[in-house]
Amino acid sequence: MNKFIDKIRSSTAWKSIFRSGSIKSNLGRSLLIFNNLFLHVLPVKVKEDTLRFTATFYLGITSFFLFIILTVTGIVLMLYYHPSIPQAYWDMKDLQFVVSNGVFLRNMHRWAAHGMVASVFLHMLRVFYAGAFRPPKQFNWVIGVILFVLTLLLSYTGYLLPWDQLAYWAVSVGANMAGAAPVFGEQVKFLLLGGNTIAENTLIRFYVLHCVILPFFVTMLLGIHFWRVRKDGGIKPLFEKETNIKENSEVGVDD
């Protein structure tokens, strides 16, 4: 079995795609990480402690996984949705009644969205209570906070898209809250709604924010976030004594 895997890994095709052959040494492992666009954000070695379930409760990766689900279902939903006022609501109804698995798609998107807000929030709490915002992780903490805000904004902008009463009034409340902010409140509200009331412009604005602008920033920041997580080291439980941590146990590939 291992021989067979070795053989494949030594083939020209494998090497040309993954830029590393069969890995026998630490150097090989390092090269695997360095030469791969997707893996190179990760360090060559990760401490086993930081991978323990109790360290993070896997809340970060859960959030990321939900984000993937949201992206996939969101793209499929975009195939059926017109961001225009008479049509948007009827597209919801069509999804409900005639699109194959339409209800499932919508529900996946909806529950994943709720789940993501919750898991991102819990992730943030865990990081906070573990004190992982302290140097050298202060930069990544700030990135995390921005990601949290972006998650909330994604949730908020997605809320308007079904164009039903709930959407309309929830967004009214939100916009009025923005409007109540001092100094620039009214301007922010105007910018957000694309006018003085919730109308066609608002729907287009929210649609573009929801499907293009916000996901773009989230993806960019997620890359940086993951990169920093590995470079700075993961969460170390705050109150565990340093001595309890095994210095030498590190996890590598194929150990």
Next chain:
Amino acid sequence: MLIEKVKDMSNVFAITSILFLVVLAISPAKDYFSEWRAFQHEYNELIEEQPRRIKPVEIGIKQFWLPDLGVTDRCTSCHLGVSEINLVDIPAPFKTHPVMYHTTDEFGCTPCHQGQGIATTTKESVGHEEFWNDPMLPLEFAEAGCGTCHEGGIAAEAPVLTRGRELIQDLNCVSCHNLPGYEDKFVVSLDGISNKVNRNWIVKWLSSPHEVEVTTNMPDFKLTNDEVDLLADFLMSLDGNSVEMVPLPADLLEEWPDEDLVELGSTRFREARCISCHLINGKGGHLAPELGKIASKVTREWLFNFIKDPKTLHPGIPMPIYGFSKKDVKAVTAYMVTEFRDWDAEEDSVQIKHTPEPDFYKKGIALFNTYNCQGCHELNVPGVGKNMGPDLSAIGSIPQTQLEFGDSGIETTRPSYIYNKVKNPRIFLENSRMPIFDLKDDDLIAITTALLAMRDSDIPEKHKAEYRPPPEYKPQGEFGRLVEKYSCFSCHVINGEGYLLASDLSNEGSRVRYEWMKSYFRLPYTLRPILTERMPNLFMSEEEIIFISDYFGLLFVNDEIDKIEITIDAESILDGEHLVKEIYGCNSCHLIDGEGGYVGTPFDETSKRSTPQWVYTWIMDPQKYRPDLICPDQGLSEIEGKHITAYIMNLSKK
């Protein structure tokens, strides 16, 4: 150690993956085993058992997409037999649609039935759910769908809706509610009421109008005794009448007038056919108030003046001004005050003594306004104003969430709300102002249907039925004055104006002979033996009779009728007799030589009355000028028609 850990993890991974796959499979499975798919398979099996071959349905969602109307109706995904003519006896949802006046391709389903057309499950398509404002109309109110677009002209197709609209008009709902399309009805004014009726009568009347007069339209306001007393005191305190009344002549001042006078009054009362409109002790028409106890209701002076000239006392009243002589007026009054008394009431009046509250006037006027009495009854007193109820112009599309059901416990739907509100107006709120109309169930359903049709509908104008209300016709000059005086429009229609109780007079000049018309005005008789509502003797003067007859003969003619040529010769008469007696059996309804039925007009008298052209027009298409006529359209050929006409015209000449 690590490898063991990874192995454990892979087991967990495998199990969760399988679970995840199962979860993913649920949705496509639900999609496949959908309700509509099952119905379509059932339908395909069912039609195989049918004697006639019916095309099986291709499995898939069916829909009508009508962008103009904003309609996407998927109802026919399950209601597969709607347009099949041979599935009448099949159970729902595959049954053939009963008579359909529109094609589904043109209108789909929901513009008439309401409901959620885009839905593909039974529950959601019916639409009794939180987020659908217009659930399907229950079957008994289905004609409300017709009324959404049709403002009128569909009496035969939508009888319930039409009846409901008539009732809304008749009960004068517009007096309190804004209801576009309905007109204010004539109701007597209360000005000078203290000179008309006595206080005891008002008290009885206000306490329970239906007990005093079974057929009245006046609803029961369920007033408390105190409220009744206040209103009665207030109304009786309104002194004076804008119209000067003629004092009673000496003969009528005695309690019991002269017997000869009463005798003459009785004759005149019969000749004037008062009971055509008025109910007396259970007999007579329902168009006007009951007269059985009138002498105990109104004062003698008022009655005398009213018979003399009803339109001065109550301008606009549908009662004609009879051409009675002075003596006739006295006689009819004498007859009525002798005969039509309520003996119980007269005993009561002796017993009841009442002292009004000190501020009865202020409180009375407030009550009068609270219950919007002014809505129906005019009263020119300072401080009296209109106090309307809710606007009902869009009651048929009011969101169900805006209806307040209270703790009534009834079904919380729009039709149920309207039905119960009309049935028992105080059901949702005890101190609600709306009075009780005491309607039968059929009438309640009819009214509910008509109200449900009052919708803010988004159906574009071009799809709405074109309904032109009949043109308004206002006779002018001397003729106009006579039409007003004799209230012709209370029973007759001319050029679309009036109420069709008797005949349409628009073509009268082409229809009847001049001499007959004059004799008929002098002494009207029943044209059809079984009719109950009959033309009264209006006691017109000779000049008036000639004037009206001339006017009819010159103006209300129809060239289409007048130009028909009819020749009456022996051969056609003989053939006509054969056709009438042997072929079409007209004598089963019409009298011929004193024998035959009593439903239609006697043929024996026809030639004295009608022109041959009219007889011909009438028998060729009986419903042409009288759509509700029961005489069957025999589909006569021209020759047959002319021969029958010749026979009928020859009959009474013998």
